[in-house]
Amino acid sequence: MTADNAASYGFFDDENREYVVTEPRTPYPWINYLGSENFFSLISNTAGGYSFYRDAKFRRLTRYRYNNVPMDDGGRYFYIRDGETIWNPGWKPTRTELDDYSCRHGMGYTRVAGAKNGLHCDVLFFVPPGDNVEIQKLTLRNDSQEEKQVQLFSLLEWCLWNAEDDTTNFQRNYSTGEVEVENSTIYHKTEYRERRNHYAFYHCNAELAGFDTSRDSFLGPYNGFDQPEAVTSGKPGNSIAHGWSPIASHAVDITLAPGESRELVFLLGYLEVAEEHKWESPGVINKAPAHELIARYGTVEQADASFAELGTYWENLLGGFQLQSHDPRLDRMVNIWNQYQCMVTFNMSRSASFFEAGIGRGMGFRDSNQDLLGFFHLQPERARERILDIAATQFEDGSVYHQYQPLTKRGNAAIGGNFNDDPLWLICSTTAYLRETGDFSILEQQVPFGNDENNCASMLEHLRRSFDHVTNNLGPHKLPLIGRADWNDCLNLNCFSTDPNESFQTTENKAGAIAESLMIAGAFVLYGTEYTDLCRHLGDDAEADRAGAAVRAMEQAVIEHGWDGEWFLRAYDAAGNKVGSNENEESKIFIESQGFCAMAGIGLEQGLVEKSLDSVQEHLDTPYGIVLNYPAFTRYHLEYGEISTYPPGYKENGGIFCHNNPWVMIGETVLGRGDQAYDYYCKQAPAFQDHVNLRKIEPYAYAQMVAGKEAPLPGEAKNSWLTGTAAWNYHTITEHILGIKPRFEGLLLDPCIPTAWQGYTVQRQFRGKQASIRVHNPDGVSKGVKRITLNGKEVAGQIVDLSACGDSCEIEVWMGGAG
Ligand code: BGC
Numbered sequence: 001m002t003a004d005n006a007a008s009y010g011f012f013d014d015e016n017r018e019y020v021v022t023e024p025r026t027p028y029p030w031i032n033y034l035g036s037e038n039f040f041s042l043i044s045n046t047a048g049g050y051s052f053y054r055d056a057k058f059r060r061l062t063r064y065r066y067n068n069v070p071m072d073d074g075g076r077y078f079y080i081r082d083g084e085t086i087w088n089p090g091w092k093p094t095r096t097e098l099d100d101y102s103c104r105h106g107m108g109y110t111r112v113a114g115a116k117n118g119l120h121c122d123v124l125f126f127v128p129p130g131d132n133v134e135i136q137k138l139t140l141r142n143d144s145q146e147e148k149q150v151q152l153f154s155l156l157e158w159c160l161w162n163a164e165d166d167t168t169n170f171q172r173n174y175s176t177g178e179v180e181v182e183n184s185t186i187y188h189k190t191e192y193r194e195r196r197n198h199y200a201f202y203h204c205n206a207e208l209a210g211f212d213t214s215r216d217s218f219l220g221p222y223n224g225f226d227q228p229e230a231v232t233s234g235k236p237g238n239s240i241a242h243g244w245s246p247i248a249s250h251a252v253d254i255t256l257a258p259g260e261s262r263e264l265v266f267l268l269g270y271l272e273v274a275e276e277h278k279w280e281s282p283g284v285i286n287k288a289p290a291h292e293l294i295a296r297y298g299t300v301e302q303a304d305a306s307f308a309e310l311g312t313y314w315e316n317l318l319g320g321f322q323l324q325s326h327d328p329r330l331d332r333m334v335n336i337w338n339q340y341q342c343m344v345t346f347n348m349s350r351s352a353s354f355f356e357a358g359i360g361r362g363m364g365f366r367d368s369n370q371d372l373l374g375f376f377h378l379q380p381e382r383a384r385e386r387i388l389d390i391a392a393t394q395f396e397d398g399s400v401y402h403q404y405q406p407l408t409k410r411g412n413a414a415i416g417g418n419f420n421d422d423p424l425w426l427i428c429s430t431t432a433y434l435r436e437t438g439d440f441s442i443l444e445q446q447v448p449f450g451n452d453e454n455n456c457a458s459m460l461e462h463l464r465r466s467f468d469h470v471t472n473n474l475g476p477h478k479l480p481l482i483g484r485a486d487w488n489d490c491l492n493l494n495c496f497s498t499d500p501n502e503s504f505q506t507t508e509n510k511a512g513a514i515a516e517s518l519m520i521a522g523a524f525v526l527y528g529t530e531y532t533d534l535c536r537h538l539g540d541d542a543e544a545d546r547a548g549a550a551v552r553a554m555e556q557a558v559i560e561h562g563w564d565g566e567w568f569l570r571a572y573d574a575a576g577n578k579v580g581s582n583e584n585e586e587s588k589i590f591i592e593s594q595g596f597c598a599m600a601g602i603g604l605e606q607g608l609v610e611k612s613l614d615s616v617q618e619h620l621d622t623p624y625g626i627v628l629n630y631p632a633f634t635r636y637h638l639e640y641g642e643i644s645t646y647p648p649g650y651k652e653n654g655g656i657f658c659h660n661n662p663w664v665m666i667g668e669t670v671l672g673r674g675d676q677a678y679d680y681y682c683k684q685a686p687a688f689q690d691h692v693n694l695r696k697i698e699p700y701a702y703a704q705m706v707a708g709k710e711a712p713l714p715g716e717a718k719n720s721w722l723t724g725t726a727a728w729n730y731h732t733i734t735e736h737i738l739g740i741k742p743r744f745e746g747l748l749l750d751p752c753i754p755t756a757w758q759g760y761t762v763q764r765q766f767r768g769k770q771a772s773i774r775v776h777n778p779d780g781v782s783k784g785v786k787r788i789t790l791n792g793k794e795v796a797g798q799i800v801d802l803s804a805c806g807d808s809c810e811i812e813v814w815m816g817g818a819g
Contacts, residue, residue, distance in 0.1 A: 006690045006699065013104070014328065017314070017336045019700045021045040021103040024091035027696040029072040031354055031721070032105040033344045034134060035127035039270060041134050042352060043110045043125055045103040046092035048075035050159065051134055053198075053270045055407035056351045056358025060163035061188075061200050061270060062156050066357050073224070074157060076268070078138060079231045081151040082119055086231055089114035089121040093225035105700070107314035107340060109307070118144025119256075128306040129313050133293055136266040137303045142256035153231050154250045154266055156202060157215060158188040164359040177246040179213040180285060185294070186213055186248040189285050197275060201290050202248035203267040205298050209253040210236025215245035263300045269293050317343070320377040321734060325760040329687040334733055337687065337700045341726035342374030346386070348722050351406070355704075355719040361415060362405040365390060366487065367724060369425035374727030376436040377765065384442055387429055391462045392448045396455070398423045398469025410451045416505035420473060420483035421520050423466035424527045430463060431530040435742040438767055440538075464543070467531050470524045471550050475513060475572065477561035478553065480520035482571060484509050485641075487519055487660075488592060488628075490652040492641025493573045504642040516572045518562045518580075522596025524554050529600070537744055558602050567615040568593040568608075570629075573639050580629070586637075587629040589619050595663025601670055613667050617676070624715040625656035625683045626664055627708035649711025656706040658684055662728035669736040669752035674782030677737055678754045684729065691715060702726050740764055740773060746801035749813045751775055752783045770808040771800075779816040787814040 009030075010021040021030055029044035040056075042049035042064075049072075050064035064074050073093055080087055087096035090103065090112040100115035109126035120141040127134050142148045160166045160173050180187040185203040192199050212218035212230055217239035220229035230236045236251035254262055271289045280286045297303060323334045349368050352358035368390055376383050393401040393411030400422045401411025434440060443460040457465075473481045484505070485491050492504045493515035499507075528551040535544035562569050570580025570590035580590040594612045603609060620626045632654025633644035646653035661684055668677035682688045686702060689695055694713070697703050697720040704719035735741045739751030740762060747766055759776045788795040789812045791805065800811055 006692060008692055010699070012332055012687065012700070014332050014336065016104070016106065017318075018104045018106040019337075019698075021105070022101070024098075024101050024103070027693055029354055030103075030105070030698040032110045033348070033721075034108055034110065034125060036108060036343055036347060037129060039127050039132040039134065040347065040352070041125070041127060042354070044072050044075065044354070045090070045105070045112070046072060046075070047077060047088070047090035047112050047123070047125075048072040048092065050075070051268060052163075052352065052358065053132060055362075055405060056348075057163050057362070058161070058405070058407050059198070059270075060159040060161060060166065060358065061268070063159040063166065065167075072354075076125070076134075076136065077155045077225065078121065078123060079153040079155065079228065080116070080119065080121060080140070081153070081231055081234055082117055082148060085117060087114065087116045089123055095226065107318070107336075108310055115143070118142065118146075119148060119150065124307065126307060126310055128297065128310060131293065131296065132271070133267050133269040133297060135297055135303050135306060136268070137300065137307070138264045138266065139261055140254060140256065140264075141261035142258055145258050147258065148256045150254050150256070151209070151231075151234055152252045152254055152264075153228070153236070154202070154204065154248070155218070155225070155228070156248050156268065158190065158200070158246045158248065160190050161196065163357075167359075175243045177241050177243050179241050179246050179248075181211060181213060181240065182287060184208050184250060185287075185290065186211060186250070187285060187287070187290070188246060188248065190246065192278070192285060193283075197278060198270065198272045199285055199290075200268070200270050202250070203269070203290075203294050203298065204250040204252065205265040205300075206250075206252045208250050210238050210251040212237050212239045212249040212251075213246055214239035214241040215247045218247055218249050265298055265300055265303045267294060267297055317378050319763070320765040322763040323738065323760060324762075326757070329685070330733075332687045333685045334730075334738075338374070338685075338702075338726060338730045338733070339378065341701055341721065342371070342730050343378060345371040345722055345724070345726050346375045346378075346382075349406075350722045353719075353721045356722055362403045362412070363390075364403050365393060365400045365411075365422050366402075366419070366425045369429040370724045371727045372429045373432055374730035376433055380433070380437045380439070383433055384437075384439065387426075387433055387442065388445060388447055388459070390429070391426060391459060392451055394423065394426065394449060394462055394465065396449045396465065398465035398467075398472070400426075401450075413506070416484055416503070418484040418509060419486065419489070420470070420481055420517065421486040421523060423469040424520070424523045426466045427463050427527040427531050428523075430459065431527070431534055432742075434534065435744060436766075438744065443538075460538075463531055463534075467528060467547060467550075470520065470528070473513075475516035476576065477516055477572065478557040479516035479518065479561060479572070480524060481513055482515045482517040482520065486517040486592075487523075488643065488652055490642035490646075491571065491579075492643070493571060493579070493639065495641040496574075496638050497641065498638065510574065512574050514572065514576050515574045518558065518569050518571060518593035519596050521554055521558050521562060522568075522593060522598075522600045522602060525551055525558070525600035525602055526596065528554065555600075555602050558597060559606070559608070562593070562597070563603065563608060567612045568597045568602075575639070579640070586631055586633050588631070589615060590629045591616065591620055591626055591657075591660050591664065592628075595660055595667055598667025598670055599663055604670065609667065610671055613664065613671065613673075613676075616664055621680075622656065622709045622714065623683065624706050625658060626661050626680065627654050627710075628652055628657045628660065629654055630710075632708070632710045647711070649708040649714070651705055654708045654710045656708050658702060658704060658706060658725040659723055659728060662725075662732040665732045666736045669783070672752060672783040674737070674752040675754045677732075677752060681729070681733060681737065684725070702729060738762060739775075742766065743799055746799050746803070747771065747811075748799045749773070749775075749785060749788055749811065750783075750798055751777075751785070751813070751815060753777065753815075755780045755782050766802060768807075769802050769805055771802060771811055772808065773811045773813065775813045775815065777815045781815050781817060784815055784817060785813055786816040788812065
């Protein structure tokens, strides 16, 4: 096995904003995402993966088999046949040993390069902003002393659109597949004859020596991707698929003199055609829109120009927040990879990754609201649209659909409902949007209830319904009823499931208005206060007073009934028993209620926050992050549900569920403990991790879960990319640690940093202005600001109003003790 340190498989190239993989046999496929608007591709370091248009379930373009053997087989492959040697630039699927290999994952692109026997092949994959096409630019170079005559084969496998159907409904699927071939373009038109107004194509800008569209013809019925018959024999079959499994493969003959190179452009495109223009002639699809798309990107010059534009696109996006600190690992997280992952989670929610099959979950209500916390500064207009889409899935009583499908934007109950934390996340995202943009017009926007356009109310009214949903659903201790579950989907206090075939998420909840959640209580105090402040800001004092009183009552209820002596309880179960108490045998302490009650500052003066976070440190902290609960459940508890189905140390049962660690970090900043907050931050931030074999997943992406201290292999990570961990960490480091906090009135500067830091600078775009912020820490404090200047002039207080500045301004912040 390769040595377990950060350099074993690759390195960060910060200047180019890339991670460079230098060894194809990574512990798990290390992937990247192409596309950031409608057309998306997942691509691994060996070119595995797939593409889809907007919705990974309903518009899957290319096929991928999850949990396959060998791992990560299937993708977009190029085979080179050079004499008797057949190889791929990305090593897979032939796994022919390469003389040289690299994979550069960058911002919206991946470049896979390999060399063998004097030939060098480099393939650049990307999706241009604004169009529905994956561009693959391939460069083949002859570095040898002899002329080379090679055959190049491309390959991708079409998915029959509905990805779920594609993996199940073979009695139908084997009869429906249809293609057309026109010159060097292969069209996938399955089901176009009926209700589909879309098709896909795979184009090559060279003249073909042949092609294949039938998988059986290309591979041979008993071969894998590693030994396609067309390639091993050097004879493309010119096959036309009728049913079975349609694919697209181009064969190109290439002759290269020593030192010569050849560039080719391949395009994987998706098109929609209006009903009345679907056909060119009976049975022949209208290819005019495809021709137009090909005409835009089909040449090497066009592909190059488009790639340059992609670079500018990302340069502008990331320019919204750029940090210069003493630690390149921190800069790399803040300036590049964390922001990048926030874009990915914004686009994917929890739908498509190498751990999420793209058919299970759409856009989650709570997930998508939280993902916005890391996205507002990137593209505020898209964040606005997202908030309105999410809000439209709320019902009149404030409850919500737990997810919606990105294609239709309509909510559904496929993964359950009645999660009583859900409504509050709408307040969380909307108030954060207002702080970032100052765009209060969103509050007047009319938004449907339950996606019913005939039943609308203002966005502000939606927030009120969210707030009231909590106060209308209080339990015996005047704490919020948990419903099906709260943020922790697996704490199913009303489920009592004995049937392994029923889902904890969708099976009927047992009746009862007893089980209460301290996590929701903390969230209510935090976001309820934000709602109160908003009403106050809008001049609605009556509503602010009403909301403020409810928040204070909740604080009181938490202090009276939610404090266990050393930490906050987690919940009361359906029998009214304590959950997460010293009295319990197992899971005496949970992270969520400590995090939320600390963020909300409940009992701060009485020392409860400090005590609770000290308890977190004592019982939950580990070298790899903070576990969710301790000690983990060792057996199934009927009264707690799914949480106790996981073996100890995994997922919600004693795993380090990374999403919630930032809540504790923020809590630490409430206490002013910058060293502790940053220590937790470093334990999670991918660029700080040195144990790559153990960690397994991408060194540049956050994971949802790292195995906890009671697991057999603590520190092993799973489920990379699609996790609220990205947004929460971004929010935490930029706002709560670096302390640049958007407020309705301007930027509040309030760092909470390790005492050893001497300072840092940040370039921050804020409401169209460029602020250059320099923080000095001459006295070595963690928190406390003694002086701020704006363009050299002293500012009163800690909020800097930028509205009177020109396009750019200079802010200096001096931290230090009072006086
Ligand atoms: C879900 C979240 C949930 C979390 C904790 C994630 O997989 O996407 O909605 O809050 O698990 O259970």
